[in-house]
Amino acid sequence: MKLSTASVFLCMASAVNAFAPASNARVSTSLNMSGVERNPNFAKLAGGYLFPEIARRRNAYLAENPDMADRIISLGIGDTTKPIPEHILSGLVNGASKLGTQEGYSGYGAEQGMGDLRQKIATVLYDDLISADEVFVSDGAKCDIMRVQQMFGPGVISAVQDPSYPVYVDTSVMMGQTGEINTETSQYDNIVYMPCTAENNFFPDYASLPRADVVYFCSPNNPTGAAATRDQLTELVKTCKERGSILVFDAAYAPFIRDPDVPKSIFEIEGAKEVAIECNSFSKYAGFTGVRLGWTVVPDGLTFADGTPVRNDFNRVMTTAFNGASNIVQAGGLACLDPEGQAEINALIDYYLGNAKMLKDAMEEIGFNVFGGDNAPYVFVQLPEGKKSWDMFSEILEKAQVVTIPGAGFGPGGEGYLRLSAFAPRDSVIEACDRLKKAMV
Amino acid sequence: MKLSTASVFLCMASAVNAFAPASNARVSTSLNMSGVERNPNFAKLAGGYLFPEIARRRNAYLAENPDMADRIISLGIGDTTKPIPEHILSGLVNGASKLGTQEGYSGYGAEQGMGDLRQKIATVLYDDLISADEVFVSDGAKCDIMRVQQMFGPGVISAVQDPSYPVYVDTSVMMGQTGEINTETSQYDNIVYMPCTAENNFFPDYASLPRADVVYFCSPNNPTGAAATRDQLTELVKTCKERGSILVFDAAYAPFIRDPDVPKSIFEIEGAKEVAIECNSFSKYAGFTGVRLGWTVVPDGLTFADGTPVRNDFNRVMTTAFNGASNIVQAGGLACLDPEGQAEINALIDYYLGNAKMLKDAMEEIGFNVFGGDNAPYVFVQLPEGKKSWDMFSEILEKAQVVTIPGAGFGPGGEGYLRLSAFAPRDSVIEACDRLKKAMV
Structure with a gap:
């Protein structure tokens, strides 16, 4: 007996007090499918988890532009890059x-x-x-x-x-x-x-x-x-x-x-x-x-x-x-x-905050409204009116080989913004600032 | 507005298609309680998780018998004791x-x-x-x-x-x-x-x-x-x-x-x-x-x-x-x-299976029906008719200072059995076998 979506939810509600007897009947399974209903909550999820999606798009770009592999700089996922002290x-x-x-x-x-x-x-x-x-x-x-x-x-x-x-x-x-x-x-x-x-x-x-x-x-x-x-x-x-x-x-x-x-x-x-x-x-x-x-x-x-x-x-x-x-x-x-560990951590944080300041300065120099980056490793860039964040993500990847994160990836309220992560190595941040300034004038 | 348990479940069912508007009303919170209903599924859980409960009973025994602290041998939780090779x-x-x-x-x-x-x-x-x-x-x-x-x-x-x-x-x-x-x-x-x-x-x-x-x-x-x-x-x-x-x-x-x-x-x-x-x-x-x-x-x-x-x-x-x-x-x-790692693992497993054999032999010598222990690190001991497994757990802890796990802790079908783990060090296993044989004749 296959349960309809409706009866699965009825089952959720009735599970509190009632025992819905399990059926002995054979479940018809064509094409080797199991008889287990998919959790309907998973069907509600729109798309994959954000960061694998970013990686997928970056890899798709590289598949088309293999000569760019060495040029990619990630200001995307907030991933630390300095060795452990x-x-x-x-x-x-x-x-x-x-x-x-x-x-x-x-x-x-x-x-x-x-x-x-x-x-x-x-x-x-x-x-x-x-x-x-x-x-x-x-x-x-x-x-x-x-x-x-x-x-x-x-x-x-x-x-x-x-x-x-x-x-x-x-x-x-x-x-x-x-x-x-x-x-x-x-x-x-x-x-x-x-x-x-x-x-x-x-x-x-x-x-x-x-x-x-x-x-x-x-x-x-x-x-x-x-x-x-x-x-x-x-x-x-x-x-x-x-x-x-x-x-x-x-x-x-x-x-x-x-x-x-x-x-x-x-x-x-x-x-x-x-x-x-x-x-x-x-x-x-x-x-x-x-x-x-x-x-x-x-x-x-x-x-x-x-x-x-x-x-x-x-x-x-x-x-x-x-x-x-x-x-x-x-x-x-x-x-x-x-x-000693606390001192080492403070030095690491100072380094990443230094990166954040460079990114913030560069984006302001280009002419964007820029937020964050003072007490946080993220710089949040407001895009010109009407500019979609996924479009800007693609544009920057193609023009400057810099990976960012579109604000819309963080929810509808992030549309029109771009997130830059300050966790890249210093020389990559300097190079990224340079490329962004050239690409976005 | 506080939701009754019934309406929480109604909410689970209706959440698929309908948006139940959240209320602006202040929730009455006496004694600093939040207005958030406890997940009713958690209220269904009978008692705590098994292994912390075993630890709690062992500690309660030691609080009453502090001089026994050095004598305790654990054949309880299946926890490895040999250093990593x-x-x-x-x-x-x-x-x-x-x-x-x-x-x-x-x-x-x-x-x-x-x-x-x-x-x-x-x-x-x-x-x-x-x-x-x-x-x-x-x-x-x-x-x-x-x-x-x-x-x-x-x-x-x-x-x-x-x-x-x-x-x-x-x-x-x-x-x-x-x-x-x-x-x-x-x-x-x-x-x-x-x-x-x-x-x-x-x-x-x-x-x-x-x-x-x-x-x-x-x-x-x-x-x-x-x-x-x-x-x-x-x-x-x-x-x-x-x-x-x-x-x-x-x-x-x-x-x-x-x-x-x-x-x-x-x-x-x-x-x-x-x-x-x-x-x-x-x-x-x-x-x-x-x-x-x-x-x-x-x-x-x-x-x-x-x-x-x-x-x-x-x-x-x-x-x-x-x-x-x-x-x-x-x-x-x-x-x-x-x-090299596979060889080291095989040596570790041989050691623990050696322990299992000793435990099995000892319990059989005492006169129990004993199962497992040949292809597994657990020895499962059938208790005499009518003997409750939590009682046997307490008896062995008190008489021999050996921690075991009552079968009933693994579900109602485990009542009348006791699980012994073979993961203790060899000398502890030898000592435990000795004490059990003396205590249980």
């Missing part, structure tokens, strides 16, 4: 080496992470604003966002900045929280899009929009590079509290903040511990994009409407669907939080 | 070291894993029965099972061996595939439990049970230690094919197989590529329980009922909700698949 590296190498000795060997660790790493994150990065048992160490913020979604389940309504990191929306769709995409607006039903453009200085007015259960907010922002001030975040926390929303604060770019008026954690804001979850990552912090280490803070004081601590359910996700970050990688995380 | 270790150490050089540094890799590792898995471990692009490298089989569940979504009905590794059922519940637990039978509505006990030689008769969309099958089995023969797996594949079920084959213990009549992969069975997904792991293979590396094979020929390749949707999960296994760890995986 000495002290942090020694943490990783020693973390691996000791597994070869009986005394140093370790197997499964706590799914929530090593106790000393959780403590050091709480102390060094949060100045003990939060406690070690509120920290969950993981293999990265991207993975944690899906785990957060698993916890919330299909019944919540989510709000996202528009444009935003595509994982928030895509995982909401995959979890069944949304309706279909509206092909005219490129927006999914059941998602609250919070416009963040030059017009509102990239800070949304959540209070004027429909209420959501879960509000995803990234600052410093990917892709806009905007960093919310203390006053702005105070307002956001207050509004979430008033409306009973849970704020999922993505702080993966916190170490790039240089402005003292921009908080590095949502927990610097009064009352945030009753409102917010914070996702964070060592990726951009220490060049760990390929090494994989992140963490999520779920404060004890945050509860669901029935009083259940959110931390309990997140703990259940972590213990059931995750098995701890690699012990080798966690040893590297500990080294990141030593004073 | 030289060649594999050098892969990990070099994988870390090279990140300190500009030439050796790498950031984000493909979410599906390094191309050469995928190829080597296909060639060395599957003798090219499958191709590299059907292999998805991950941070472990436990995590992959949740990702497989995400792909299937809430609309499927799952079948599990009873007893079984608790992740299959727990993640089904978390995804909303099940009804409530029946407190009398300890079974969830909407799960097909396939009894595997001494009576049926630990191989279920799936054809006589209600049809499920997804059949989870682990061989060599955790916890029973049973390893399905070629004939048995041929029958299982045939039945799944006839009924249009997708078989999720968990082969995490494959390297322990010594019997030539027991296949190491489901893809050795004719027709399996149109029926099965295989999850696997380096954890027990190479002592990587803390290092974290696994893989899942999704064959090109496997489709949903509408013809969509399952591989496409799994690829969407991996690219959206995962960011690749650690580059350091993947370098270790490559070393595992060198001839």
Whole structure:
């Protein structure tokens, strides 16, 4: 018996209390197809995930222009390029080496992470604003966002900045929280899009929009590079509290903040511990994009409407669907939080912020309105009126062999903008600035 | 406006086509509670995840008997204890070291894993029965099972061996595939439990049970230690094919197989590529329980009922909700698949199988019926009629300071059995056998 889409959804609803008896009947499978209905939420996803799509277009260009292979410069995906500095590296190498000795060997660790790493994150990065048992160490913020979604389940309504990191929306769709995409607006039903453009200085007015259960907010922002001030975040926390929303604060770019008026954690804001979850990552912090280490803070004081601590359910996700970050990688995380590691990280960040300034200056010199890049590794370029971002992406790839990211890839609100990443090596950034200035006059 | 549980589920059903407008109204939050309804699927979960519960009981015993701390021997969680051998270790150490050089540094890799590792898995471990692009490298089989569940979504009905590794059922519940637990039978509505006990030689008769969309099958089995023969797996594949079920084959213990009549992969069975997904792991293979590396094979020929390749949707999960296994760890995986690495792994497995034999002999000497342990690192002990497995767990902990796992922790079908893990160091196994023989006569 093949289930229709409608009955699959009826099944979702009836699964709570009723047992829909499974059929013994043979499923008719032509062409060797299984009798299992495809998850209808996956059919709602429009296109592939953004970054593989960028790689696909770049490869298609190179297939047609093979002589350009050596000329390509990526200002696309936010991927670190500097080697891991000495002290942090020694943490990783020693973390691996000791597994070869009986005394140093370790197997499964706590799914929530090593106790000393959780403590050091709480102390060094949060100045003990939060406690070690509120920290969950993981293999990265991207993975944690899906785990957060698993916890919330299909019944919540989510709000996202528009444009935003595509994982928030895509995982909401995959979890069944949304309706279909509206092909005219490129927006999914059941998602609250919070416009963040030059017009509102990239800070949304959540209070004027429909209420959501879960509000995803990234600052410093990917892709806009905007960093919310203390006053702005105070307002956001207050509004979430008033409306009973849970704020999922993505702080993966916190170490790039240089402005003292921009908080590095949502927990610097009064009352945030009753409102917010914070996702964070060592990726951009220490060049760990390929090494994989992140963490999520779920404060004890945050509860669901029935009083259940959110931390309990997140703990259940972590213990059931995750098995701890690699012990080798966690040893590297500990080294990141030593004073030597912190100094090395600051030097790395200074380097990438130097790149961001060069990109910003070059794009302004060409004549664009340019945002971000001061407290963030992303420079957000406003295109001339009516210029489509995917067209500009192609034009720059063809004229200058520079890979960028079209703003529209981050949601409909990103249309008319282009994101440049400051994570390329310095000489590539200099060369890219030079080529862009020549190509775009 | 607070949603009732009923309206949350109504929302799940209506989310497909309709946009349920979010309310602007302030949510009444007494005691600082958010207005977000708890995911009702999480409320269905009975108790915590098994292994943290074992640790909790062991710690409670030690809190009352602090002088016993040095005497505790764990035959509990299946956690490797031998150091990582030289060649594999050098892969990990070099994988870390090279990140300190500009030439050796790498950031984000493909979410599906390094191309050469995928190829080597296909060639060395599957003798090219499958191709590299059907292999998805991950941070472990436990995590992959949740990702497989995400792909299937809430609309499927799952079948599990009873007893079984608790992740299959727990993640089904978390995804909303099940009804409530029946407190009398300890079974969830909407799960097909396939009894595997001494009576049926630990191989279920799936054809006589209600049809499920997804059949989870682990061989060599955790916890029973049973390893399905070629004939048995041929029958299982045939039945799944006839009924249009997708078989999720968990082969995490494959390297322990010594019997030539027991296949190491489901893809050795004719027709399996149109029926099965295989999850696997380096954890027990190479002592990587803390290092974290696994893989899942999704064959090109496997489709949903509408013809969509399952591989496409799994690829969407991996690219959206995962960011690749650690580059350091993947370098270790490559070393595992060198001839030197394979030889080291075989020596490790021989050692643990030696432990299993000692445990099996000791329990038989005491007078128990004992299963498993020949092609698996688990020994499954049948308790005397009427003896509850959690009681036996406590009795052995108190009398012999040996941690075991009660069969009931793996599902109702495990009641009356005890699982012993062979992953302890040899001297601990010898000591444990000695103590058990003294305590249980």
